[in-house]
Amino acid sequence: MVAARCLIPLRLRHIDRATQMTESFAAEKQRAADWFRELRNQIVAAFEALEDNHTSGPLSDRPAGRFDVSNTSRQSDDGSDAGGGLMSVMRGGRVFEKVGVNVSEVYGTLGDAAQKSMAARGVPGIEDDPRFWASGISLVAHMQNPHAPAVHMNTRMFWTPHAWWFGGGSDLNPCIEYEEDTAHFHATQKAHLDPHGDAHYPKLKAWADEYFYIPHRHRARGVGGIFMDDHNSGDWQADFALTQDIGRAFLPAFVPLVEKRRTQPWTDEDKNTQLIHRGLYAEYNLVYDRGTKFGLATGHDADAVLMSLPPLAKWI
Template identity: 80%
Template sequence: MTVDFEAEKTRAAKWFRSLRDQIVEAFETLERDHAEGPLSDAAPGTFEVTPTKRSSDDGSDAGGGLMSVMRGGRVFEKVGVNVSTVFGTLGERAQVAMAARKGIPGMAEDPRFWASGISLVAHMQNPHAPAVHMNTRMFWTPHASWFGGGSDLNPCIEYDEDTAHFHAVQKAHLDPHGSDLYPRLKAWADEYFYIPHRHRARGVGGIFMDDHATGDWEADFALTQDIGRAFLPAYLPLVQKRITQDWSEADKEAQLVHRGLYAEYNLVYDRGTKFGLETGHDANAVLMSLPPLAKWI
């Protein structure tokens, strides 16, 4: 059977853009509707949208996307929702890393690639409201293609009921794809978002997958879509519950220190950060995940 790779790419890119649009709308609505509690009298935040471009060695079109960032809102101190579709050829460092990590032969002979996805990181005004990360993506080369992504919760002040809700929604969206998926992707997230030099996880976990390619593209894409669909119902209720709480100076201090932990992970270990910088994507978009303020002790 002939596989229409271009049609698959188009469908995936369109889905990631539609998910981005849903999340941006939901977050701006949350800003407008915040009517009681700290900062409710401030002006609601809105997203600043900036086109991004990938730099190619020869100056040819290499794709790009949209960087959507809100700063200084009532609810979000900084939140970015980026979507991109990039393509071209992998540089030598990226070829070696990809071949080594994924066992893909022939990368040096034909280093073409295509990648599309959505990436989100939210840092909150209220220390009681958890920070969060989410991404889903599709990656294609002439040798193999796969999906990846997930979401994980990063509270500086942990609430067991919030963690339970976040994980329960993830599980409910994964179970229709197989009862083994949630425990496997949860364990993968626990391993992936661990910070070795701090001997601890960066948050309370979530789900994560990479290199996901079962041979059934439709099933793999459907799973990736449900990972994306799980995000808003898993996260929004937690924010809506916590943004009305008052906070102390000690709470804010804990938030800033926890953000330092988050920054360390993203700069030292995160594969997406490394790949984006190595392949010439807009540095501001790649580093969007960093918090606006952080502290180390």
């Protein structure tokens, strides 16, 4: 596998004016949180439109799916408010068997284990000052039709008094792969990243290939996509713009694939293939996914953190 880590620049280690970082980044944090909420709204509307438009083909005779929306909350160790978010989940729709689109904004202080983990990743000052703020959007879609691919997407911003960074991406997880679908997904992402520099797409694609790999199965969990973490070029505006375009790439990369496959007939064998692949997806998210580990370790709503798990899965 090709390592493609993009660690926080060493020059950030020398920023020791925590108060200045706290005050100066209030506007940036708000902009990021607002964007993740806006992107969530766009995706929820697009997915409900897919449900409405599925008027022929398998399962078209059932009611169009709608998102159930609930607030999530997080409390600090002393019981005080530590942020929360919005969990939106659709179950048993015409097109989507289960899809969740979550946004969150959490803050507080990191526990010892999280501090040590971030210190090992090169986050400056985290052991001396464990305050943090994080906001992001997280999406996982499991489809009714085995020919329509499952998909994952998330983008996020993380802040401490001494550093900030962005992360996230999206990857396609078909149980029955179509080469033209894979090509479309990657080409759309490349088109959104290229305006930020020709080096971004190959770097983030290689990073996704590394990150979404299941060592105990010796295989990738899907057909890849793009991924980054700890991304800080020193230019917040540029990094935020890149993160926004990672999010903007999602709907044009994914929705046309659903439109193409949603009416395709399937067999019992196709459904069995889908359930076995979902088992692979569940293994990855429970054992390796960094977001799952962070969410549970920092006390966020467990249902929201584990929203990514499929409603049904199978193991041989």
